[in-house]
Amino acid sequence: MPFSPRIAILSLGVILASRTTAAFHVGHSNSRSSSSTTQLSSKNSDRAHIERNLEDMMNNDWRVFRAKLVSQEQAEQEANKNRKNKKKKDGSMDDEKLAKQDKLGDLFAQTISSIFKGSSSKDHVSSNGGSSRGDIFKGDSVGGALPLEDELLYHDPFVSAAELPILMKPTPKINKHRWAHEISHVEPGCVLIANEKLGGVFHQTVVLIIEHHEASGSTGIVINRPMQGNLLKIASEQVSKLDLSLKLAFTKAPVTYGGPVLSEEFSILHGFGEVEGSRKLCPGVFVGGSEELMNEVRIDRFQPENALFVKGHAAWVPGQLQREISKGVWYTAAASSDFILRYAGAPCTEEDNKEDLWSDILSCMGGKYEKIAEMHAGRGDMRMMP
Helix, strand or coil, X not given: CCCCHHXXXXXXXXXXXXXXXXXXXXXXXCCXXXXXXXXXXXXXXXHHHHHHHHHXXXXXXXXXXXXXXXXXXXXXXXXXXXXXXXXXXXXXXXXXXXXHHHHHHHHHHHHHHHHXXXXXXXXXXXXXXXXXXXXXXXXXXXXXCCCHHHHECCCCCCCCHHHHHHHECCCCCCCCCCCEEECCCCCCCCEEEECCCCCHHHCCCEEXXXXXXXXXXXXXXXXXXXXXXXXXXXXXXXXXXXXXHHHHHCCCCCEEECCCEEEEEEEEEEXXXXXXXXXXXXXXXXXECHHHHHHHHHCCCCCXXXXXXXXXEEEECCCHHHHHHHCCCEEEEEECHHHHCCCCCCCCCCCCCCCCHHHHHHHHHCXXXXXXXXXXXXXXXXXXXX
């Protein structure tokens, strides 16, 4: 039977869908009677945390590699745009005139060379075609280095030293803490950024995609609507199915409004590791595993403030999300784990807009998105939610 990508994707969707309930929602905790089981669980959690730290230390994040490629492509496009603008501004000569100048330059160089031929033979390193001492100390071809002209986007005989940085081939520089870029598809771990025109409960929200399948639809959680008060306060004052042991263990944990579906249910977002009962959405970002994390809190190896409890979630029937995206309701993007875990204990710097994740991610994406952020930012993440 020939391989069918569609069948493979649908089969994967069925497998992942079967894990949704256990890994997504935080329900009642089940007590363990065996101490050996608890010890084994602790070892597994410890291993998961170590693996997560090693992944971070080794920069083993394929999304960062993709972000570098996107950044390089954008830089090259910007450099080409600057080159075209420079040609228009300076009224540059056409290719035929430049070719004539090159020929005249070569002829002049040959003439000068013939006059002084033989006068500097002692400067040559060898007579087998090697470079002269004068050439080698320019740094060309030393240790595999390329001549400067090979690093330019194009050759200009009249380029000045001040213009060299503009003409150098761009090299991508990604801030591991702050990066975000548009993607053309929906994938687990990506974010949906609300269009600036979208109103209602999703106005200026950032939705983290948990699952996305053609057959079963999509689920996601809003990650930038922090609620006033900690987990104990919110779960006690509002209708919830959260177990008391979790309330007490994660008393100080922050809570965010996750969406209008099953608002009495909670899910947990964190960066601790892929512990039992959790799912890895993307490098450094995990959902679920509340019971294992509760054990880590009890032995003081995990701080409750580094877990974000999400009240409710968003859901789409098959095909609905794609239709909304095609109509411009959402901007689809990949973002750094520190952006995603902004309210789950991720570090913040002076560059970050700590109170407005929506505009912060858009600004980081640059281009038209940065302009959107500048025009519509201001309300911030803290809102009165239902």
